[in-house]
Amino acid sequence: MKPLKTYIGTALLLTIGASSCNNDLTEKIYSEVTEDTYNYSNAYQAMSIAYANMRNLISHTHWYMAQESTADGIVMPANASGWDDGGIYKRMHLHTWNSENPQINSMWNTFYSGVINANRVIDQLQNDKITVPAGITREALISEMRTVRAFFYWMLCDNFGDVPLITTRSEGLPGKTGRKEIYQFVVKELTESIPALSEERNTLMYGRFNKWAAKTLLANVYLNASVYAGETRWEECLAQCNEVIASGKYRLETSLSAPFVTENQNSAEIVFAIPFEENLAGGFSAHMFSWHAALKAKVNMLATPWGAGSAKGIPQFIDTYDADDQRLKATWMTGPQFAADGITPLKGSYDQAGKDVVLTNALPDGLYTGEAEGYRMNKFEVKVQAQGSLGNDFPVFRYAQVLMMKAECLLRTGKANDAAMVVSQVRARAFAEPAKATVTGADLQEGSTYHYGYVENYKVVDPGNTAAVQYGRMLDELGWEFAWEGFRRRDMIRFGVYTTKSWLSHKPNGDFRAVFPIPQIAINSNPELKQNPDYN
Incomplete structure (x- = not known):
């Protein structure tokens, strides 16, 4: 337990x-x-x-x-x-x-x-x-x-x-507070609360905010201050990261998979996690909405993934990986698929009925694909006889992110070579050859390797906005390290590409899409609420 x-x-x-x-x-x-x-x-x-x-x-x-x-x-x-x-x-x-x-x-x-x-x-x-x-x-x-x-x-x-x-138990119907003021409230709450939090990293504090998890949260808030408040707080973010690092409570795992295995609660890399347990605290079902139903036999699952699965890698993103980057196979399920014996090929049921399931890095577009097209989730271990809910705890923050936040702050404050040393530290476990793991300050100042553009019938037919992405290589590094961890939207917004670039079937649809609309049901129930701009 x-x-x-x-x-x-x-x-x-x-x-x-x-x-x-x-x-x-x-x-x-x-x-x-x-x-x-x-x-x-x-x-x-x-x-x-x-x-x-x-x-x-x-x-x-x-x-x-x-x-x-x-x-x-x-x-x-x-x-x-x-x-x-x-x-x-x-x-x-x-x-x-x-x-x-x-x-x-x-x-x-x-x-x-x-x-x-x-x-x-x-x-x-x-x-x-x-x-x-x-x-x-x-x-x-x-x-x-x-x-x-x-x-x-x-x-x-x-x-x-x-x-x-809302900071009290009042049952009133408040209107909206400006985003910058919400940001300032969060910073104030964390700054005032952190001194009283436990410094322990132990069983009692697991899945709870200790001082170091709270500092990592504050670092994330500072990292995105330019988005939330129109002001940069790189030095403040860097200071929080350095304190977490100096605590000595966390370290990078030598194994890429260690933070994501079923029994990952003892990982030295996890700073803050959402605990799951397949029977008593379920709900984490990435395998069910990404895996093809035939993959049930891969680990003799007790549940059957939903249909042919849906969540899969976008080929333009997959193509950015270095072929020697072990995170590619550690993150994405690729190629021919076999039953638990490692010999029996798994078969398709729809457009590939009776044929071997071979997961390919090819999508005609982002709207409708073949049942075996697209790489699937491989980051979180799906144990033998897994159920519909996984028992893996979800790492909201891990030490690798603390290091990468530090690197980004260094890069954005003119210390590119120092940033490169930190990024190289994170990359080291992903490459067999140390030379391949090493990046330079000049590398991190290059544009992204992502070939953005609108895709039809497997090919980019409209490149769209082709402007170089400032510090795009750093954005790439974040993508390779944190795929499937819920970071990508926030990172893309911070780097200025979320509402400006095209990928797969997506074309830019307005800068206002950097935030979601207030749910209509909430507006209907509270006359003080106004919809976010341009969603009307």
Whole structure:
């Protein structure tokens, strides 16, 4: 059993029970104990509900694929097995989503559920409704919940821009607060909370914000300050990264796969993770929406992946990898596929019915593909007899990202050679030859190797915007290291290519697409909310 999962599972059951309904609105009083009179004897169980909200994020109809499938690395096209679903996936690729796309509504609801739950726990802690364990201060627990709330507001700021700022348990209907002010609130909350957070990296703090995870969160906020607030904070980001590095609590794993195996909770590289457990805390199902159903036999799965799968690599991105980069095979499933015996070829069921499943790096476009076209997810281990939910914890932040944030800050402040040393450190485990792992400051100042352009029938027919990407090689490095980890949309926006370049079936569709629209259902229920610009 992984840490916090008992608490998370209990909290989830409590949430499900509270949300059930039989349409009988007659009030039934079963107990005189109310929220105001009940005291939690287990602080961690009380706090876990705010963390439990994070598990919802890692889904194909939620934050996870909204970050990846709207970017230039992964696409979710339809195929003969289905996967059109009313166009909800292709709209993300085409940047034609609207305020009723389920991914957008899911993000909004989960982010604010996290905020509301954190506000409630903060209030309960401040009013002595939660018993504080011996050896821990109430201030530390309040600071931890303020950090969790800041995490959700970072997500809101990043994905929606101007949003309501709610810091109490008030039931009012607030209007929107400007994106810059939300950014400033997050920075203030983290800056004030970090000193009281635990410095321990142990079982008790796993899946929770300790000081170093909070500093990594703050570094991420500073890294994107130019997007959120129109101001650069490279030095501030660098300072937070250096403190995490100096703590000595984390290190790069020698194995590329170590942070992504099923039992990855002991990885020295993971700074902050969302814990999953296949039975008690499920929801992480990347294999189910990426793998072809025939791949069930590859590891004798107990569940069957959905149809021919959908989420797959965009060939233009795959083509940027160095052939000797071991991250290519560690991240992407490629080529002929076999059963668990390693001998029996797996067979197709649709346009390749009866033929061997051979995953190819070729897509005619981003809208409809053959059942075996496109490389699939191989980053997260799918264990033998895996179920529909994986037990791998999802690494939101890992030490490699701390190093790469440091490198980017150095690069952007004129210290390209120093940046190259850090990037080379991250690359070292991906190349058998040390010389291949080494990059120079001049390399990082080059443009991207990505051949952007609009694709029809497997070929680029319109290159679109061909302007060089400033520090494009650094953007490439981020892509190779963090594919399938939910970084790509944010990185592309920061590097100025998310709304300006073409890839696969995507063409630029307006700079306003750098944020998502407020869900229509939220606007309908709150007259104080106004839609984001240009979405009307």
